Amino acid sequence: MATGLTRPLARSLKGRMFSAAAQPEARASTSTDSEPKCYIKKLNNGMLVGTIETPSPLTRLAVVANAGSRFESAENLGVSHFLRQAARLRTENLSQVGITRSSLQLGSDVTCMGTRENIFYKSNVTRNCVGTMVEILQELTTRQVFKPWEVSDLQTSPDALPLDLAVFKTQPFLHCVELLHSAAFRDTLGRSLYAPDHMLGKYNPAQITQYVKSNFSTGRLALVGVGICHEELEELASGFEPYASAGSPIEKAFYHSGELRHNTGGDLSYVAVAYGGPSQADKDLLPAEILKHVLGVGPHIKYSLGTATSQLAKAVSQSTDHPFAVSSLTANYSDGGLFGFTAVAPVSQAEKVVRAAANQLKTVLSNGVSDADVNRAKTQLKAEMCMQFENPDILLNWLGEQTLYSDQILTPDEIYKLVDNVTTADVNAVAKKISSSKPSMAATGNTGNVPYLDRIFS
DSSP: OBTTTSHHHHHHHHGOOSSSSSSSOOOOOOOOTSSEEEEEEETTOEEEEEEEEEEOSSSEEEEEESSOGOOOOOSSSTTTHHHHHHSSSSSSSOOOOHHHHHHHTTTOOOOOEEEESOOOEEEEEEGGHHHHHHHHHHHHSSOOOOOEEEEHHHHTTTTSSHHHHHHTTTHHHHHHHHHHHHHHHSSSSGSOSSOGGGGTTOOOOHHHHHHHHHBBBBBBBBEEESSSSSHHHHHTTTTTOBBOOOOOOOOOOOOOOOEEOOOOOEEEEEEEEEEEEEESSSTTTTHHHHHHHHHOOOOOOEEEEETTOHHHHHHHHHTTOOOEEEEEEEEEEEEEEEEEEEEEEEEEGGHHHHHHHHHHHHHHHHHHHHHHHHHHHHHHHHHHHEEHHOOOHHHHHHHHHHHHOOOOOOHHHHHHHHTTTTTHHHHHHHHHHHTSSSOOEEEEEOOOOOOOHHHOOO
């Protein structure tokens, strides 16, 4: 799911001017010899394969299914959350104990995480054990067996779905971001990453199996690896048997605008305001990311307010002497996005903080930014990307999404050049475009002093 304010930037950049089809033949990226070699290929069995070859003794693997929460319906709402928990269940050839014991014997692990569009089954393993670990991942993604008693236990056991939901309810910021998506998109991208309480006890094997067969299918399932030879991973992927594609069209996401709030009490108010933003494949993606850094992405020094470089923080600091947190927000998906800000403040200061941040956002979108602002934001953006590419987990997620949606992998150097080529005129044009949409808003925590959307910009 989203981490911090949005999904890591390194993962969101994968759709930059990419086509949706995979290459019929493996091809190396146009990177320099000093950079890792990158490959993408679609196999005859419908599997997509993506690799980044590095000399690391540790291989990072993932099977990525295009089966996130946006593909749910009213009848199976939250089923993707169930599937993330179901990675612990038995398969056709492995019991729960067998999965755990096999992973431990390899000195490896198996984790499952999800976004609104994809579910990732991931593992880290030494190079000599890659084949065995791929077999385990294959069992978890194409040979599931949903026994009625196991499905029931997963919905009632205190360390399964109920625990996830209990933890989620203690995270008002995450709840606020979920509400913002629901208000902005309603369905598709508005569907939550978390199962609603009223669905616990209602999932059944037939319902789950139908969802898996529809979404873990040819063209929607990828095996990716970092630190492995492409030919080796390609051979392993050829043994997969993804479900036959149902051929049904994917429902397109539309930005609608709206407002949702959930008063849970407490001493703090959590607010998120956003306009419609660019999608991952939109040429406006990078200018919007630069604009986000002009507004400010939170403090870079611990315990500071971040007023040195953040226009949002500067504006809010002039309206209150109390502690607050404010940051710009972007969330980009294959066919939609959000652009705005999030704010946290004491209840008594919530109205002042939200109004100040909203008015500064509106001012920047309407009046544009300067060359100096853009140049500084470019440097900040490239620094952020450099640091995120150092995280192997982010790199693996980024590779998985590129493999599913694109026909080649952009190298870091190519991305930095794209950032350098963005002009101030590009950023200001995107700002005008974003401001032409209607805003959306979500609020959680104590919402008693949070102004309503139609009064924020007054």
